[in-house]
Amino acid sequence: MTATSVGPAPSAAPEPGRFAAEWRAGVMVWRREMIHFLRNRTGMAVSLLQPLLFLYILGIGLSRMFSGPGSSSDYMVFLFPGVLVMAAQAPAISVGASIVWDRESGFLREMLVAPVRRSTLLVGKCLGGATVAACQGGVVLASAGLTGIPYRLGMFAELLAELVLASLAMTVMGAVVAVRTRRVRTFHTVLTVLTAPLVFLSGLMFPVSAMPAWMAAVTVVNPLTYAVDAMRRSVLSHYDAPAGSRLFDPVRWGGHAVPPLLSVALVAAFCAVVVAAASRAFSRTE
Amino acid sequence: MFGAGQRAARRPAAAGAAPAAHADPPAVRMRGVVKSYGGREAVRGIDLTVAQGETFAFLGPNGAGKTTTIRMLCTLAAPSAGSIEIAGHDTRTAPRQVRRSLGLVFQETTLDPELTAEENLRFHADLYALPAAGLGGRIDAMLGLVGLRERRNSLVRTFSGGMQRRLEIARGLMHRPRLLFLDEPTIGLDPQTRAQVWTHLAEIRRREGTTVFLTTHYLDEAEQCDRIAIIDEGRIVAEGSPDALKAVIGSDRVQLRTDDDEAAAALLRARFGLEPAVADDGITVRVADGARLVPAVCAGLDVAVYEVVVSRPSLDDVFLHFTGRDIRDDRTGAGGLS
Incomplete structure (x- = not known):
């Protein structure tokens, strides 16, 4: 046999606790997303530009056209939660792209052959993306005062939590597409086609109450509708909305307003279901 | 003549493969392994045993079933029939233990170019849940083994192809696997770097006693292995030490x-x-x-x-004899393992 092998027989590392091992792998995947995020400061700055432009150029421009009761800053306040979601959208979706990219570049294989569950890898990845996205959204959130939203600690905590949830919802949407996609370009095409209607039909830019019935019907099955609505309720609890403005009408199911907590629960449920579906597709062996 | 040759080739191999007569399971044991994709059989019944500590080369023309076999060995694909055990663990019933016993170096890089060399190794340590105690020392030792200690804090993006390959080998060994798989470890490298990679592999065998299982298109590299199996059309057509195989040519x-x-x-x-x-x-x-x-x-x-x-007789003669093809014709289009 080998004449050279004189070293002691290698002993495989002792099997650590299952949960501890999964936790550590998940944290590592999450941390890798953070490292990538922090090392790409230019990308970070550029992707912040779009939502800020949206809010302070388009928002201000459009707000002049609203001639309803109340001040022109109402539209800015209305638009604000939507812009938070938009700020989180690009980084959230880029997680999906990075899954496809990892597959193309080969790094994914290093993770796939590791002794961890694929769902752990996927959850770590999604939470990493959601954290990055929430950080980006957080920058926009910090500028809330410019739109006339008062700085209240409780409201900000609420908004931040809802922002994390909205980010997660968009991240898992990207992930569920990504695990079935082999090429980065295909992924971007699919996601562009998917996200435009999701954004337009969420009551993000114009209120659901102003939509024709057929359009409003679509918003009911859009998870972003509930994410935006929950955030808007949080803002309204600290902002005096003018009476009778259709801008701030809550999402309704057959005439009944959906309570904000239910909206949050719906988004959370959506995340759980989609992550489970993505994990299943991701875990399939040939 | 063909059958006789095969037996002749196997006899010395079997003698060489007998481990130091103890209960250690072989590094690889494949029994009747078949893999079919939608009716097309890529692997048509492979029986193979690789003893602990051996250096084993897997040769075959492109499309012979090499890649499929390796995918099954590292649990990325499940066999349609038959069974595979890695260090005594079945790939289907105990994939975690199998993965823990394996170190893998793929043909294409699987490093994260945006992380440093050390971060790549630490990522690996976390994925394999290596104990934190002594981790720094292990990272240092592995980087030293492949001569990259001075570059530990450099981004992998700045590494040459040879350095990346060496770092991958270091990473594959981090968790002290029983078995190191290398898929075309030196393809695309210049001769000097190839020689360097082989020097490191020899050092690894000496220091870590790891079983090495590799595929290669370079017969001079196969020559340095204890045993070779040649696969063609989904079957192993010859198996034995380089000398035994060459003896078949007579x-x-x-x-x-x-x-x-x-x-x-x-x-x-x-x-x-x-x-x-x-x-x-x-x-x-x-x-x-x-x-x-x-x-x-x-x-x-x-x-x-x-x-x-x-x-x-050269291994080229052997390869030609068993597959009817010249291995050099294949070299350019070596398939990946994606």
Whole structure:
């Protein structure tokens, strides 16, 4: 046999606790997303530009056209939660792209052959993306005062939590597409086609109450509708909305307003279901 | 003839494979492994055993089932029939243990170019849940083993192809696997870097006692292995040590240049009972043991001998014999393992 092998027989590392091992792998995947995020400061700055432009150029421009009761800053306040979601959208979706990219570049294989569950890898990845996205959204959130939203600690905590949830919802949407996609370009095409209607039909830019019935019907099955609505309720609890403005009408199911907590629960449920579906597709062996 | 050759090749291999007679399970044991994709059989029944500590080369033309076999060995694909055990763990029932026993170096890089060398190793340590105690030392030792200690804090993006490959080998060894898989570890590297990678592999075998299982298109690399299996059309067509495989081809080739080739050829026929072929550039004879013939020929021929060249059968001859193809034709289009 080998004449050279004189070293002691290698002993495989002792099997650590299952949960501890999964936790550590998940944290590592999450941390890798953070490292990538922090090392790409230019990308970070550029992707912040779009939502800020949206809010302070388009928002201000459009707000002049609203001639309803109340001040022109109402539209800015209305638009604000939507812009938070938009700020989180690009980084959230880029997680999906990075899954496809990892597959193309080969790094994914290093993770796939590791002794961890694929769902752990996927959850770590999604939470990493959601954290990055929430950080980006957080920058926009910090500028809330410019739109006339008062700085209240409780409201900000609420908004931040809802922002994390909205980010997660968009991240898992990207992930569920990504695990079935082999090429980065295909992924971007699919996601562009998917996200435009999701954004337009969420009551993000114009209120659901102003939509024709057929359009409003679509918003009911859009998870972003509930994410935006929950955030808007949080803002309204600290902002005096003018009476009778259709801008701030809550999402309704057959005439009944959906309570904000239910909206949050719906988004959370959506995340759980989609992550489970993505994990299943991701875990399939040939 | 074919069957006989195969048996001849297997006998010495089996003797060589016998481990130091203890209960350690073999590094790899495949029994009747079949893999089909939608009715097409990529692997048609492979039986293979690799002993602990061996260095084993897996050769085959493109499309022979090599990649599929490796995908099954590292749990990325499940066999349609048969069973695979890695260090005693079944790939289907105990994939976690299998993965823990395996170190993998793929043909294409699987490093994260945006992380440093050390971060890549730490990421690996977290994925394999290596104990935090002694981790720094292990990282240092592995980087030292492949000569990258000074570059530990450099981004992998700045590494050359050879450095990346070496870092991947270091990473594959981080968790002290029983078995290190290398898929074309030196493809795309310049000869000097190839030699360097092999020096490191030899060092790894010496220091870590790891079983090494590799695929290669370079027969000079296969030559350095304890045992070789040649796969073609989804089956193993030959298996054994390089010498045993070459023995299947049988004869050495002895080429002579003499003062009078015709006379020398006549003498070879008459005194040694050989069948020499005479051409413009000299005489060629095929004999079982060329080296033994040389002194006898020099002493026993009455003609002046200017030059004697003995060539042993090469692995190229072996490969050609078993697959009907020249391995060099394949080299350019070596398939990936994605």
